[in-house]
Amino acid sequence: MIHEISIHDLGVIQSATLSLTPGFTAITGETGAGKTMVVSALGLLLGDRADSGVVRHSAERAQVSGRWTITDPAVVARVTELGGVLDDHELVVTRAVSSEGRSKVVVGGAPTPVGALSDIGDHLVAIHGQSEQLRLRSQTAQRESLDRFAGDSVRTPLSEYQTIFRRWIDSIARRDSMTKDASERIREAEELRAAVAAIDAVAPVAGEDVALKAKAERLSNSEELRRAAQEAHEALSADDAEFDAVSLVESARRALERVTNHDSAIETLLTRISEASIVVREAAQSVSAYAAGLELDGGDLEQVHERTAEITALVRAYGPTLDDVLALWSTASDRLFDLDRSDDVLEELSATIAADEESLDALATRISAARDDAAQRLSGAVTTELHALSMPTAEFVVRVAPQSGTDFFAHGRDAVEMLMRPHPGGDPKPVTKTASGGELSRVMLAIEVVIASTDTVPTLVFDEVDAGVGGASAIEIGRRLAILAKSAQVIVVTHLPQVAAFATNHLRIIKDTSGAITESTITRLDGDERVEEMARLLSGTPDSDNARAHAAEMLNSANQWRGENG
Incomplete structure (x- = not known):
């Protein structure tokens, strides 16, 4: 898990430190205070692209650092390979971005290429945000999400399939080139x-x-x-x-x-x-x-x-x-x-192509079966989430069908599409065409929550995935994130008090506009401070007695629910 993120001169944040704990951390703040900068800082530590635009106005560079506890042997091995050192399982990653857009990365005390961060980050953090929801509108992303949910049952045969597929494509290209250009080969010889x-x-x-x-x-x-x-x-x-x-x-x-x-x-x-x-x-x-x-x-x-x-x-x-x-x-x-031996080569290529096609067919069949099984499980799990999110008649369907065209594609031979039936008896249609704006947010969130529950990474980050949701649905979102937090560290950027109420650690981004340049700081909230922030989220002002009473009641209800649900 990640224990701390330090931010210097990133966006509107001059200097701030986030102290993170196991369980559910909520990050709230006013619009423009820099909540997104927290996710951006984490993204930089995970290898996201950066340019000079992230550097705070008038600063020479932005710098972020993260402190993790590492237990994954694969991460330890990769850090060691890069020349880094862990101190009692603790890893410190630092990245600086200059005002010219140049990056400098240090992992475990060793200078490291930026590209290596994603190798490490993929094992440490999974970020689920609105960009991920938008990405899920494409069938390619839908297939990738299903494969991620399926886990090793698809990942293992797909890896073998893709290795053979690349060889198969190369062999066909060589064979076609040799047979098509026979006269040219004679002239060349x-x-x-x-x-x-x-x-x-x-x-x-x-x-x-x-x-x-x-x-x-x-x-x-x-x-x-x-x-x-x-x-x-x-x-x-x-x-x-x-x-x-x-x-x-x-x-x-x-x-x-x-x-x-x-x-x-x-x-x-x-x-x-x-x-x-x-x-x-x-x-x-x-x-x-x-x-x-x-x-x-x-x-x-x-x-x-x-x-x-x-x-x-x-x-x-x-x-x-x-x-x-x-x-x-x-x-x-x-x-x-x-x-001179082109005839022999053609014969060898034909034999290789035939053998590879046989292997691809067997692996594609295995992948399709695994996807079918995962599609049924994902459909049921997301449907259950939708019912809890105030869509009681909705049914989510993941359809896996043979893809038209050639026999084999780089990902197998399946077309994957995520559909929804809003009411019983209707035909399922693509989720992007069936759901309204608020419903689409809930559908995408349900998919994210279900898929996140299968992630093996120790930290899950949700960046305002609750947009367009409120009321009872927002409470259910908070509960589901709290359930996820039992098995992983969960960090949520939210504007909903119903979601923030279920957090065990609450951080607020505070915006200061008194100077010539807007600045933001980060504060951990407890007791009355947390009640005030919840009241602000509810009514826009922390001073309303009614809002404060409602906020206190909301926090008590969330605490009671956590106590009853372990």
């Missing part, structure tokens, strides 16, 4: 064979063009190089010269040896001259070897030019570089292998 044959005929190797250029330069100037080498060798070590470098260094050595007894520093000089003698002799040998190499090279410049021309032609045809030519040879050879 001919072009690739010509390219591979042309490259094989020359058989270039990597870097050969650079080596040939260097060799051509050397052969073109071999006489000049040879003369320079001979001249250098004679200067270093001529056979009949007295003034070559070797002879001069040797003369220097002998001159110093004659006076070595007169100064010990001479030894150091002799050592350096000996080193110089070695260097000069080695240089002379290297120059001699270079000159000999020029004599032995024997390279025919004409042959080098011919080889260069062959490689240049390849580069012009398949380049722009020799590396590109060699890369083309490799990819063309691989592609030819595939093209």
Whole structure:
């Protein structure tokens, strides 16, 4: 469960801390006070998208943090994988959004990508709001809601089905491409064979063009190089010269040896001259070897030019570089292998497609059966909720039928539609076309409450899902949320005193318009403060004696009901 949410510079809230408890927490406040910001803050911690618009006016950034107790091994493993640390099962998540819209996330003390928040949040909190009610108007969302209610009976085979479905789609696309483009494949194979044959005929190797250029330069100037080498060798070590470098260094050595007894520093000089003698002799040998190499090279410049021309032609045809030519040879050879065995590939693809279709058929049948069973259970449960919400003759029906068109879809082969029969004997019609505004809110709320009761997450958040409801229906909503709170932490943003009365923890968002910028704070209500807030919700003013008496009576009735219903 979540113990605390801290908010700084988010919307109209400059700084506030929500202390949350197990059970049922109600959040109330005036219009524009920032009740929605509480849900927005929680959404940011769960990975919702954010932009600079959430940052309070004149602030550099908005920051929210949440403190959870974590017992789910999957969450612990994911946090550890991200480098985060839990302190005695306690996890702190912080997210900051700059005025430029950039986000920074820290999970358990470790910087974390924003995308990882949803991986964690899906196990911690489920938010049910008006946006979810609007989303349930689409058949896709209705199917997803049924699947969520069904749980593992649909989730497990659907996961396996979708893996096979993706492979099946890819296999069909490959098969169709291969069969449709047979003439194109023949033309492609001919072009690739010509390219591979042309490259094989020359058989270039990597870097050969650079080596040939260097060799051509050397052969073109071999006489000049040879003369320079001979001249250098004679200067270093001529056979009949007295003034070559070797002879001069040797003369220097002998001159110093004659006076070595007169100064010990001479030894150091002799050592350096000996080193110089070695260097000069080695240089002379290297120059001699270079000159000999020029004599032995024997390279025919004409042959080098011919080889260069062959490689240049390849580069012009398949380049722009020799590396590109060699890369083309490799990819063309691989592609030819595939093209040459296309008949075998087609046969393998057909076998894979047939096997996958058999598996998809079995899994789709299993998924449909699970959906049918879940649809009956969901229909009965929502109908029961509707009766309690002052719609005693309404009947909710979830219809599961084969989807028209191709045999398989990404979600199976079922079309799911949520219908309602307002009165006995009538035909069920889509809920969005059958219910009035207030009734639609109750229908959607009933669906949300039933589905929420199957959620395995420890915290459920309801954001003004009671809009358009009042009176006895509102009392029943409060009771149902209180029942949910027995098995999960329930947080409800509401404007209805009948709902707030059933909360065991009541927080109020207080708006302050005295300054240039509207600010809001959050206060926990007990005793008279709670009675005053309930009176305000009832009559618009906390000072009315009648409203206060009614509020106190409402709280007493809710407390009595909780006591009687455990």
